[in-house]
Amino acid sequence: MNSRLGWRKFVNAFMLTLTGLCALLSVSVLLIVLGYLGWNGWQYLTWTFLTHLPAPVGESGGGMANAIVGSAKLLLVAAVTGIPTGLLGGIYLAEFGGRTFAFLVRYSADLLNGVPSIVMGIFAYTVVVLPMHHFSALAGGLALGVMLIPVVLRSTEDFLRAVPNPLREGALALGASKWKAIATIVIPASIRAIATGALLGLARVAGETAPLLFTSFNNQFWSHGLNQPTASLPVMIYQYAISPYADWHRQAWAAGFILLMLVLIANIGARLILSRKSPAPRG
Amino acid sequence: MSTIPVSTEAQIPPRLLAPRGGLSSFLQRLRSGDEIAHLITLAFAAATVLITVLLVYELWIHSALPRQRFGWRFLVTSTWDPVFENFGALPFIFGTLVTSAVSLVLALPLGVGAAIFLAELAPPRVSQRLAFVIELLAAVPSVILGLLGIFLLVPFLRSEVEPFLKATLGFLPLFQGQIYGIGLLAASVILTIMIIPFIISISREVLLAVPVDQREAALALGATRWEATWRVVVPYAKTGIYGSIFLALARALGETMAVTMVIGNDPRISSSLFAPGYTIAAVIANEFTEATGNLYLQSLVELGLVLFLVTIIINAVARVLIVVTTRRGTGRP
Numbered sequence: 001m002n003s004r005l006g007w008r009k010f011v012n013a014f015m016l017t018l019t020g021l022c023a024l025l026s027v028s029v030l031l032i033v034l035g036y037l038g039w040n041g042w043q044y045l046t047w048t049f050l051t052h053l054p055a056p057v058g059e060s061g062g063g064m065a066n067a068i069v070g071s072a073k074l075l076l077v078a079a080v081t082g083i084p085t086g087l088l089g090g091i092y093l094a095e096f097g098g099r100t101f102a103f104l105v106r107y108s109a110d111l112l113n114g115v116p117s118i119v120m121g122i123f124a125y126t127v128v129v130l131p132m133h134h135f136s137a138l139a140g141g142l143a144l145g146v147m148l149i150p151v152v153l154r155s156t157e158d159f160l161r162a163v164p165n166p167l168r169e170g171a172l173a174l175g176a177s178k179w180k181a182i183a184t185i186v187i188p189a190s191i192r193a194i195a196t197g198a199l200l201g202l203a204r205v206a207g208e209t210a211p212l213l214f215t216s217f218n219n220q221f222w223s224h225g226l227n228q229p230t231a232s233l234p235v236m237i238y239q240y241a242i243s244p245y246a247d248w249h250r251q252a253w254a255a256g257f258i259l260l261m262l263v264l265i266a267n268i269g270a271r272l273i274l275s276r277k278s279p280a281p282r283g
Numbered sequence: 284m285s286t287i288p289v290s291t292e293a294q295i296p297p298r299l300l301a302p303r304g305g306l307s308s309f310l311q312r313l314r315s316g317d318e319i320a321h322l323i324t325l326a327f328a329a330a331t332v333l334i335t336v337l338l339v340y341e342l343w344i345h346s347a348l349p350r351q352r353f354g355w356r357f358l359v360t361s362t363w364d365p366v367f368e369n370f371g372a373l374p375f376i377f378g379t380l381v382t383s384a385v386s387l388v389l390a391l392p393l394g395v396g397a398a399i400f401l402a403e404l405a406p407p408r409v410s411q412r413l414a415f416v417i418e419l420l421a422a423v424p425s426v427i428l429g430l431l432g433i434f435l436l437v438p439f440l441r442s443e444v445e446p447f448l449k450a451t452l453g454f455l456p457l458f459q460g461q462i463y464g465i466g467l468l469a470a471s472v473i474l475t476i477m478i479i480p481f482i483i484s485i486s487r488e489v490l491l492a493v494p495v496d497q498r499e500a501a502l503a504l505g506a507t508r509w510e511a512t513w514r515v516v517v518p519y520a521k522t523g524i525y526g527s528i529f530l531a532l533a534r535a536l537g538e539t540m541a542v543t544m545v546i547g548n549d550p551r552i553s554s555s556l557f558a559p560g561y562t563i564a565a566v567i568a569n570e571f572t573e574a575t576g577n578l579y580l581q582s583l584v585e586l587g588l589v590l591f592l593v594t595i596i597i598n599a600v601a602r603v604l605i606v607v608t609t610r611r612g613t614g615r616p
Binding site for chain 2 (some may be wrong): 008009011012015016018019020021022023025026027029030032033036037081084085086087088089091092093095096097101102104105108109110111112114115116117118119122123125126127128146149150153155177178179180183203204206207208209213214217234237238241242249252253256258260263264267268271
C-alpha cells in the first residue's frame with residue numbers, strides 16, 4: 001500500500017515538473033527569437049539602412065527607406081478603411097444590434113478573422129488589382145484594411161459592452177437622445193480601450209506579408225501616391241531572406257529587427273494601457 | 284363651463300413619449316438623430332457582411348475555368364504543369380496536411396502541458412506574466428519566424444536533429460532519405476512554434492473556467508494534485524481543449540510565409556519528413572505573380588478557395604467547442 005502511495009507521489013511530482021518544462025520551453029522560444037533577432041538585427045542596423053534606397057542587385061550597401069515609408073503608407077490606408085468600419089460596426093453590435101442581423105454580422109466578422117491571409121491577398125487582387133491592371137499601395141492597404149475590420153469590430157463591441165448600463169440610463173434620464181448618450185458618455189468611457197484594440201489590430205496587420213505579395217508587390221525605388229507598386233518591410237524581409245546575397249541577408253535582419261520592435265512595443269504598450277485603467281467590471 | 288387646457292402632451296418633448304409605431308415615430312426618431320446614428324452604424328455593420336459575401340463570390344467566380352475543366356479531378360491528381368496547362372492539387376494538399384498534422388503532434392503535448400502548468404500550478408501572478416509572454420510569441424510576424432527558420436532552424440536541423448533522427452529512428456520510412464535541412468520537418472517545426480501560443484492561451488482559459496469545487500472534491504477524496512488535474516479538471520475542459528486544437532489547425536493550414544521560406548517548394552509526394560514539399564498557401568505565394576495564362580491563375584485561385592473552405596469549417600467547429608465548454612464551466616457558481 002505504501003509503495004503504491006509512493007508511486008502516486010512520484011508520478012505527481014514527475015508530471016507536474018514535466019508541465020513546468022513545457023511552459024519553460026514555450027517561453028524560451030520567444031526569448032530565442034528575441035535574442036537572436038536582436039543580436040543580429042542591432043548589429044546590422046545603420047543610418048544608411050534607414051535613409052537610403054536599396055542598392056542595385058549585386059552591389060552592397062543601400063537601405064530600405066522606401067520600404068519603411070511604404071509600410072507606413074499601407075498601414076495608413078488600412079487604418080483609414082478598416083478602423084471606421086470596425087468601429088461603427090462594433091457600435092452597432094453593442095448599442096443597436098438586433099438578434100438575427102447582429103448574429104450575421106458577428107458570424108461574418110469571425111469568418112473574416114479566420115480567412116488565411118494569403119486568401120485575403122487573392123481577394124484584394126481580384127477586386128482591386130484586376131480592374132486597375134496594375135499593383136498598387138491601394139490594393140495592399142485595402143487587403144490589410146479588410147483584415148483589420150473583424151479585429152476592431154469585436155474589440156469595440158466587447159469594450160462598449162463593458163461600460164456599465166447605469167451610465168447609459170443616467171444620460172437618457174437627463175434627456176439625452178440615444179446617439180448623444182453613446183457619443184458623449186459611452187464612447188468616451190471606453191475610448192482608451194477601443195483605441196488600444198485598434199492599435200493591436202494595426203500591429204497585427206503590420207507584420208503581414210502574404211496579402212501584400214501580389215497586391216502592393218514591391219518596388220526598388222520611391223513610389224508616389226497610392227497608385228504604384230510599393231515596397232513594404234515584410235515583403236522586403238521575405239525577398240532579401242531568400243536571396244543569395246550575404247549583404248541582403250544582413251539587411252533582412254535589420255528590417256526584421258525594426259518590424260519586431262514595432263510589433264512588440266505596440267503589444268506591450270497596449271497591455272500597459274489596458275491594465276492601468278481597466279474598463280469597468282464586466283457582467 | 285370653463286375648460287382648463289390640458290396640454291401635458293405639448294410640454295413633453297415628443298421623443299420622450301412612449302414609442303408609437305409607423306412613419307410618424309420614425310420621423311421623430313430621425314429628428315432626434317437616433318435613427319441616423321442607427322442607420323449609419325447599421326450600414327457599416329452591413330458592409331462587414333457584404334465584404335464577406337463578396338470574398339466568397341470573387342473566389343468562386345475567378346475559379347470557374349479550372350472547375351469546369353478539371354472538376355473534382357483537380358483535388359486528386361498530382362500533375363502541376365503550367366506549360367501544358369494541366370493542374371492537379373494533390374501534392375499541395377498532401378504537403379499542407381502533413382505539415383499541419385506533424386505540427387499538431389508536436390504542439391499538442393507541449394501546449395496542453397504548458398497550459399496545465401499555467402492554469403493549475405503557477406501562482407496567478409506568474410501565470411499571467413507567462414501567458415502574456417506567450418501572447419507576444421503569437422504576435423511575432425510569420426515572416427520573421429521564417430527568417431529565423433532559414434538561418435537558425437534549418438542549419439540546426441541539418442547538422443544535429445535530422446542525422447540524429449536518421450540514426451535512431453531511421454527504420455521508419457518517415458526518417459529516411461537525403462537530408463537537406465529544408466523540407467517538411469522544418470516547416471512542421473516552424474508551424475509548431477506558430478500554433479503553440481493558440482493552444483496554450485485557449486487551453487489555459489478553458490482550464491481556468493473549470494469550477495474550483497471540481498478540484499476541491501477530487502483533492503478531498505485523496506487524489507494527488509496531478510490526479511485531480513488529469514482525471515477531473517482536464518476531462519471537464521476536454522471539449523474546449525479540442526476547440527483550441529481545431530483553431531490551431533486552421534492557423535497551421537493557412538500559414539504562408541514561414542512555411543514558404545523553409546519547406547523547399549517542390550511539388551512531390553514523399554513518405555520522408557526530410558524531403559522538400561509544398562503547401563497550398565506556399566504555391567499561391569510563389570506562383571501567383573508569375574501565372575501567365577488564365578487557367579493557371581484561376582487554378583491558383585481555386586487552391587485559395589479550397590484553403591478558405593477548409594479553414595472556415597475548422598474555425599466554426601473550434602468556436603462551437605470553445606463556447607460550449609466555457610459556458611458550461613462558468614455557468615455554475
